[in-house]
Amino acid sequence: MTMRNNSGTRGGFSLVEMLVVLAVIALLIGIIIPAVAGGRTAARNADTRTGMVQLGNACSQFEIDQRRRPGYFSSTQLGAGTNAASYGFTSMDNVMLDLLGGITKKPRDIAAGIISVGPGNNDQTQVNVDLNALGAPSQAAGSSTKSYFTVDKRFVAQTGTGKRHPSMNDNALLPALTDGFGQPILAWVQSDSSATTAFAAENTNSAAVIPSFTWAANAGFLSDDVTSLGKRGETMRFVSETEGSILNQSNPIANRIDTLESLLGNPAAPDPAAPANDQRPLRARAPIVFHSAGNNGVFLGVKERAAKPGVIRYAPNLDPITSGGSDDILTTAGQ
Numbered sequence: 001m002t003m004r005n006n007s008g009t010r011g012g013f014s015l016v017e018m019l020v021v022l023a024v025i026a027l028l029i030g031i032i033i034p035a036v037a038g039g040r041t042a043a044r045n046a047d048t049r050t051g052m053v054q055l056g057n058a059c060s061q062f063e064i065d066q067r068r069r070p071g072y073f074s075s076t077q078l079g080a081g082t083n084a085a086s087y088g089f090t091s092m093d094n095v096m097l098d099l100l101g102g103i104t105k106k107p108r109d110i111a112a113g114i115i116s117v118g119p120g121n122n123d124q125t126q127v128n129v130d131l132n133a134l135g136a137p138s139q140a141a142g143s144s145t146k147s148y149f150t151v152d153k154r155f156v157a158q159t160g161t162g163k164r165h166p167s168m169n170d171n172a173l174l175p176a177l178t179d180g181f182g183q184p185i186l187a188w189v190q191s192d193s194s195a196t197t198a199f200a201a202e203n204t205n206s207a208a209v210i211p212s213f214t215w216a217a218n219a220g221f222l223s224d225d226v227t228s229l230g231k232r233g234e235t236m237r238f239v240s241e242t243e244g245s246i247l248n249q250s251n252p253i254a255n256r257i258d259t260l261e262s263l264l265g266n267p268a269a270p271d272p273a274a275p276a277n278d279q280r281p282l283r284a285r286a287p288i289v290f291h292s293a294g295n296n297g298v299f300l301g302v303k304e305r306a307a308k309p310g311v312i313r314y315a316p317n318l319d320p321i322t323s324g325g326s327d328d329i330l331t332t333a334g335q
Contacts, residue, residue: 044180056333079214088220162228182231287334294327
């Protein structure tokens with residue numbers, strides 16, 4: 001008589017059991033990864049804001065000490081069409097010349113780290129900077145005598161094709177302050193002229209129009225050939241309404257100017273003389289506005305809710321940029 005052994009052991013999991021385990025693991029991954037990514041994004045946002053606030057404090061201290069806003073060259077020089085087309089020297093570059101120092105009387109010597117930067121190529125629109133002396137007092141007449149900001153890992157030169165416009169000049173060798181996502185931060189600096197006749201314009205070439213802010217002053221990071229910006233390598237080129245930044249030069253000028261008015265205008269200060277169907281700001285958010293592209297790495301990207309359909313128009317008491325319509329980060333400085 002054959003005896004059955006009831007004490008045998010199982011050989012493994014059944015197919016159903018394995019599928020259940022895999023489903024549980026997939027569910028946990030689906031929960032954990034977004035939470036981790038969200039936490040990382042929040043940390044980088046906080047890091048960006050902290051750095052921009054520090055920058056604003058440095059600007060305020062400079063203004064107290066020097067009785068002027070930081071910026072070695074004039075707003076007219078930065079806003080010139082020639083700067084936008086051929087040099088790409090930005091408002092942040094200009095601010096940092098005063099905050100970091102490093103200006104030198106030594107002749108240009110790339111091998112020694114001495115570069116020539118500015119919105120032009122003559123004695124009035126160019127100055128030499130010793131990259132090894134950034135953060136040290138300046139040697140140039142008319143510049144600050146001490147540094148106001150520390151050079152650290154956040155400063156990264158945007159060299160290489162597509163990183164900045166144009167990619168092959170000394171301005172590209174000047175380290176750019178980056179945000180928590182590794183993207184350069186823009187500075188929008190109000191005109192130093194008391195006779196402004198427009199809130200925003202593309203450039204300062206017209207003697208009849210002296211704008212408070214010019215697009216040309218940030219063309220270095222907003223021109224068509226900026227297709228691999230910063231650590232994320234994002235393109236700013238405006239492609240219809242599917243890719244890039246609405247501040248890019250391929251977007252019609254009228255759209256860019258309208259967007260600048262919404263970006264830089266004080267939502268609580270509409271111009272009472274403006275018609276109801278064409279509202280304009282009477283005052284700026286502040287004399288200096290610092291602008292991070294945020295998590296997506298694109299300055300007012302076309303896919304952001306506030307940027308559809310390719311333009312943001314100013315409206316009284318409405319701030320579509322800071323109210324959740326965009327992931328861009330703004331902080332202000334100046335008096």
